[in-house]
Amino acid sequence: MAEKASKILPNEIKIEIINQKHDLTRFTSYEQDLVDFLRDDALRNQEQNLSVTFVWFYRNRLVSYITLLTDRISLSGKLQDYFMDKGVTYKTLPALKIGRLCVDDEFRGKGLGTLMLRFAVQIAKEINQSKAGCRFITVDAKRNPNPPLDSVKFYQKLPFKIFGENTKEKITFMCLDLKLV
Numbered sequence: 600m601a602e603k604a605s606k607i608l609p610n611e612i613k614i615e616i617i618n619q620k621h622d623l624t625r626f627t628s629y630e631q632d633l634v635d636f637l638r639d640d641a642l643r644n645q646e647q648n649l650s651v652t653f654v655w656f657y658r659n660r661l662v663s664y665i666t667l668l669t670d671r672i673s674l675s676g677k678l679q680d681y682f683m684d685k686g687v688t689y690k691t692l693p694a695l696k697i698g699r700l701c702v703d704d705e706f707r708g709k710g711l712g713t714l715m716l717r718f719a720v721q722i723a724k725e726i727n728q729s730k731a732g733c734r735f736i737t738v739d740a741k742r743n744p745n746p747p748l749d750s751v752k753f754y755q756k757l758p759f760k761i762f763g764e765n766t767k768e769k770i771t772f773m774c775l776d777l778k779l780v
């Protein structure tokens with residue numbers, strides 16, 4: 600379990616796009632599939648233009664990573680009504696998806712997760728300013744039966760909202776409206 604300690608500051612972090620020179624062997628998490636993704640799939644997916652993975656270094660140690668890709672949200676229910684009221688009648692809206700996000704167990708609770716969410720928001724805003732429309736950030740949040748490890752609550756702090764659920768797979772679909780941050 601991560602020890603409670605002071606927050607890591609943005610200026611103490613170095614961010615790189617993953618490449619074959621990065622040593623991924625020391626990274627550990629209670630979410631083993633996110634460790635496996637980093638080691639086995641992140642670079643391969645990037646080479647296939649499926650996602651981009653940003654690895655974060657603190658004092659030359661790989662402490663966290665975030666994987667981004669494009670996405671879209673299908674509008675239904677309340678979300679559809681909300682946009683109808685604004686005269687937006689499209690069936691889907693563009694989004695940037697957080698495909699994977701993970702902090703090394705030793706470095707949890709030091710603000711890195713929050714900094715990576717802000718990083719994703721910053722990238723989405725830059726896309727909006729000069730590249731392409733992007734209304735939401737989306738994430739498929741993993742549910743964990745152990746409440747302190749349930750990532751839904753972590754995302755709700757930014758504040759991401761729930762717009763769907765796959766109870767069988769224990770996944771909650773969440774989105775952040777970039778017009779609200």
Ligand SMILES: CC(C)(COP(=O)(O)OP(=O)(O)OC[C@H]1O[C@@H](n2cnc3c(N)ncnc32)[C@H](O)[C@@H]1OP(=O)(O)O)[C@@H](O)C(=O)NCCC(=O)NCCS
Pocket residue numbers: 628629630633700701702703706707708709710711712713714738739740741746747748749750751752753756
């Ligand atoms: C979820 C995760 C990314 C959070 O990263 P972190 O660096 O520990 O988070 P932060 O230090 O920025 O914490 C931000 C806030 O969220 C809370 N928080 C962190 N992880 C939480 C969790 N799993 N559940 C509920 N709240 C959480 C913190 O207590 C903190 O609250 P505060 O602002 O009131 O102090 C990290 O625990 C992790 O990598 N978990 C394993 C992988 C995972 O679940 N990824 C998401 C899969 S979709």
